[in-house]
Amino acid sequence: MTDTAPAPADGVVDDRLLAELTGIVGAAHVRYADGELVPFAHDATPLFHHRPDVVVFPESTEQVAAVLRLATERRVPVVPRGAGSNLCAATVPLRGGIVLVLTRMDRILEISAEELLAVAQPGVTNSALATAAASHGLLFAPDPGSRTVATVGGNVATCAGGLRGLKYGVTRNYVLGLEVVLATGEVIRTGGRLWKDVAGYDLTRLLTGSEGTLGVITEVTMALLPMPPASGAGVAYFPSLADAGRAVTGIVTGGLLPATLEFLDQKCIGAVEDYARLGLRRDAGALLLFGDDGPDDVVRRNLARMAERCTDSGALDVVVAGEVTQAEALFEARRCSLPALSRLAPVTVLEDVCVPRPRIAQMVDQIDRIADQHGVLVCTFGHAGDGNLHPTACIDLADGDAEARVGRFFDEVFRSALALGGTITGEHGVGAAKLPHLQARLGRAQMDLLRRLKTAFDPAGILNPGKVGS
């Protein structure tokens, strides 16, 4: 720790604070009974649990501001939370305090076809916003696997990725403006409705992915795109992931930028097939799901060319989905890879390393080797087009030192990813889960800078303590 670290938020939640919180949001929206706190002790990340002292459900920016002012005054930790579907323990209240749930703020305020943007409150789900945009003939591009559950505020706070990263980028590419409440209760509006605006530091980008450590997002302005008229997908099976990796290289260097290039290893294919029953080939070593969107004839031509590249790279079999519903079913199956893997063992711990695209096959080889070394069952799936891999350890905690072995496994996976020029997290975030590895990625000087930034936004250190910037 350096002298730039924020002071600890060591205030307690007492009866007086509860009464004041009740005064702000109303009794029905303040929960502090034992049982009411239990569901907020965790998010979708396994192994991290800590109960808050109180859960507050505000319905307006003013209420959020009042809660934060109060929390700063009393030095009580505040952890903002959307649907709690993140995978890095970003919303686990490690130091207790207040969990601030934004699901009541779930209105879509505006969709402008003229300006190609949407304005929404943070509690709107990703799917709801996408559906609303689609009804105006517009595409909301960010597309994380959890889109039916995840809130837009959470998407922005974690800078979520998804299945369309290669062509469309990730959440940060679509955030035009934010309304954010700072820890002190001040409300700021960064960016706005403009495509071009370089007035001042780009705080919008800094806040995107800040995981609730710098402020609470109370409104987002997101860029939309014209809805592509057609889309399609195909599946290629390969003897091994290395072959699939070659196909990816072939596709990208061949002048194609597909909307989607996803892969599953053999164990994932089996688990997904058990759930979705799409008739996937279980005997293949790897599956590549490729897809594109655009004008109908372009999509068809691109899919045919991708299929060709797959065949050239030694695919066992290539199938281009005949109908939209078939393609959608394939994507839905890919989105549920992680939960489907839970059929294999009681606990699934997944990671999110990202490496330069040409290094994917190498990274996968290393993951398998390290998994064997530590005796851990690991299934890997991910976004081949982005170099983003999700090695998932399937373990039974009752099995002796399984948790420790998984810890050692991932330590080594992170080291390998960094050595290949990659990063410890591509799209899930740092949260509590990867904070111990952050310095290896950023170095000392940058870690110190993060802490100074955090202090500037949150002098009392109340916002999501124990995460990035702490």
Next chain:
Amino acid sequence: MTTPTPPERRGIFTPELLDRCISCGFCLPACPTYAVTRDEASSPRGRISLMRALETGQLSDGDPTLTEQASFCLGCRACEPVCPAGVRYGALLEEWRDHQWTGQRTPWLVRPLTWAVNRRWRIRLAGLTRRHARARTDHAGPHLMLGCVERLLFPGVSRAVARLRPELDIPTGQGCCGALHAHNGQLDRGRRLARELGDQLPGTIVTTAGGCAAHLSDVLGRDRVVELSEYLTRVGVPPLTPLTVDGRRARVAVQDSCHLRNGMGVFREPRDLVSRVADLVELPHASTCCGAAGSYSVLRPRDSRRVLDPKLAEIDQAGVDFVVVVNPGCQRQLATGLRRSGSPVRVLHLAELLDRATTG
């Protein structure tokens, strides 16, 4: 920071069932009570967290949130088909209520409700006054299960079935299937009643109630139980003439039975059958619970109506003549709701709709 391996288990839940959930939250959008509250505690994932806290002793039996959430859950199992991890939430809920609803903690109405149908003679006695079907065939063909609620509230349904499929054997001395008990904290009795009914009706059992069908097939095995729409799809229906209203083809919506759809995967069959006699109108939320949820509408009438009201609005918007149901609980819930709101839309069981369309 991280909790170690969970402490001792109390043995309230089957470990494999409880361990399945990975808390991904994919169930949240499917849950009607989460839709109403937006509070994690009233979502399937939140309730499983509560079950885990109960199992490990972090929460005590009398914890008010446990009591409230065990009873606030509709038990519709809409979370099951959307769960990629394959969590059997319905089974967990039965185990939860089996533990939770003992002694003082049982909602008071549960006891008279389940008592009324505990014994065959009580059902039969009550049924004496109702004109449900009674047909003894001379062969041991498939048996029609009368269902304790349906034979009392909607005796016309079994009469319609008897006309559509005269080969069905319909003994009057049959008991309750025990679904009501299993869903209300009397798991052992619920299973025992199902087995007894299986003995009374050997071979294939045809049911007109989605809730009973799912429970029976859980206990007796899927191969013993055929829900009516499945049966008619398999064996056929008499010649049908399309139904007309004011000289045009009737417009009919289908409301799914939660347990039939989520527990048994049956939802296409009723729609296909309706399409043969009318224009099928798909309600936007046909697959979500109407709030009847077995005994729920009796135990928690206010919450039941909160779930029902948006559905009534949808039916009103759809401009249909009939809503077809495949479960007596839904039939009562929708009929009462629509009548109260002054809607002209009539509620019919699938059997009644098809019976009306039968020629000759």
